[in-house]
Amino acid sequence: MESAIQVVFATTVFDEVATGPGIFAQYLWRAFAEDGEIEFHLVCPAARQSHPRLHVAAGAGNVYDRVAGTALQVANELRETGSPSERAWPVLHVNAAHAAGPMSQYPGSLIVQVNDYEVAEMWSYAAGALLRQGPRKLASLIWRRLRERRAVRAATRTVCNSDYTRRAVLRAYNPPPERVVTIHKAVEVGPQKGDRHRFPLASCPAEDAAACEDAACTHANTPEPGKTESVPFLLAFVGTNWRIKGLDVLLRAMARLAGRDVRLTVAGSSELAGNRPFVRLAGRLGLADRVTFAGRLDRPALAELLARSDALVLPSRQEALGVSVLEALAAGVPVIATDVGGIPEIIRQEGDRHRFARASCPSENAAACDNTTRLQTTLPRTGETESVPFFGLLVPPNNPPALADAIVRLADDADLRRRLAAAGPARAAEFSVERMIDKYRGLYREVQ
Template sequence: MSAVHVVLPGDVDDVSVPSGGNIYDRRLCEGLESVHEIVVSGGWPRPDDSARTALASALAEIPDGEVVLLDGLVACGVPEIVVPQAKRLRVAVLVHLPLGDETGLAPALAAELDGRERETLLAAGAVVATSPWAARRLVEHHGLARERVHVVMPGVDAEPLAPGTDGVSSLLCVASLTPRKGHDLLVEALAAVADLPWTCVFAGPLSRDPGHVEEIRRLIERHGLGQRVLVVGPLTGEPLANAYSAADLAVLPSRAETYGMVVTEALARGIPVLATAVDGVPETLGQAPDGTVPGILVPSGDVDALATALRRWFGESGVRDRLRASARLRRDVLEPWSETSRRMADVLARLGREAA
């Protein structure tokens, strides 16, 4: 197979807006052999005319029969561009999050994006999902043939065990401050346990939904938590590693989550996780080799359940010890990014052979 053409959104390397999807794309490209990257800027999945023209031109320049992997954020909203090209190219689409599943969309817009995504995916030679849950969702929701939908989960690098602070009080939530990530739910839960000795760091991009960020800041102040909930913005590299190193418990209160890369990033450091049992998160959390679960799962959108879980974490040292031991065992069996690249290479090679 010749070089794989990988089509990426324009912000893939923008450290000011780190995301699980961008990290996945970058690590994947670094691990694949013979990659030709095509970076297309635009307001995906609803681009303007300039971005549409750029994508159409880039795809038109690829020779017939070549294998092309498109990030779903770019591809799924523009079937009028992708579907005609899929007739002459070997197209695979990588879906990080189904477009219509984004939190806060107006029903009409969600339905429109959903229909556009379905048209695009039905035309693709292969569809790649980042979790078993997401693969099942795409097959059932869009009526895709099961044999064309492949699971290539994110990897995670081995990291030193996090020393934490006192073993209990330092909480860390790594996620973009958007409605889907549920920071508002976490603030309400933290307010309900304000009598306990915790601090919580919110680390993640603030620019994707500035209005929501302001709502979160107001909510924090309303509950008098300004000195305890620290909104620090996006962290990458050493600052992010330091934040994990200081954490005793990672918290992910999402309303929707295809995979939840921050779960494995915490587990790679032996940090237990408190998360909502939504979509792909339970599979991502998984089990340690001894059958224990390295975290606490609560229903999505349930502030009382979050608060109860936090009280349990603080109030029962035996629970903390068991969760920490389980997280360290789970750490030993997490798959690296090299396995992600290997699995994607297999999918793309198969797609190329089918074309031959």
């Protein structure tokens, strides 16, 4: 019987609620903690659970060096416990390349992750850091990038969370291309607790409320005959860094929709210093009664927010992939997002070249549109039922008018909402946790 593949996974975050890298660490731990083929050891700064293969980093220094030192110690101990003829170094997998530190000199197979957009937007991000946060932040950013560059060049494999990030890594650090691979971040796909029928009355197959057997259908909340009150169109926004995620663009787009009952729930902490101006902006734009700042949500609360929303809007200025887009698709929630970073890898299939919502096309109608990359040429005509070749609406970044047009388009087109919602879970399944885990299992086998 072949011995198990030993893997030491080092992460500075192990928090399922707060961060993408933390959720990723949880996915790997749940998949491999009791695996028969992979002997998976996880090193982190703190953990709420106890397990023989879960190691809490100790000692002095910053969190990166503490995790690195403990990971190297665990790897060395695993090597020493093997028989003299089988003393091989385990695979060392680091959750963020800039956290590798002294692990760049590791004598065994080294896998590093590049999870963010900053490497792709390095100089513009550095300039912004200097202007907004001063020289200390800029120095920290440069230090981080130098560590990342050293780790990427030393790694057996560098794993990027999107093709967009992979291209950026190759351009910025010039490692051997065959050592840099893409494994998209994943999302759990399945029925959401508290899911609600989110389609308008017109899209319900039942002719009237009496004939409708779906208790969650909009029929249950439809005004009595003769009443004219409208059903609000509910938007969700999810993000930690509201400037990067473009919340100001969304607020300005909503201000252009003053005559419509469009409401927004913002998930993310308004107490973060960089986010407080956005709360004030909502007030200045007269949106206080239409925007709810829900604070930081745990996973069940986030699922509930998506379940009661008509659309997720993510007008990011920069985005490595867009995990919240995947979460919305998995929940069957239509998506409006910007055509930046790795988002188009999710929203449109390979070969699908449309970019902008029909409302932002300069042509008055499809017949007058000679640009085959625009949505005019890819949307079915009214009444047609063929499946859509895309999974959401993409708009240009930093463009409130185009974003407002896309919101109106989605709010007014019940059939488009229905088709996008129906297509979402199948698309999200292509980014499932199970598929991601299979790819990492194959990677561990390859580099052992």
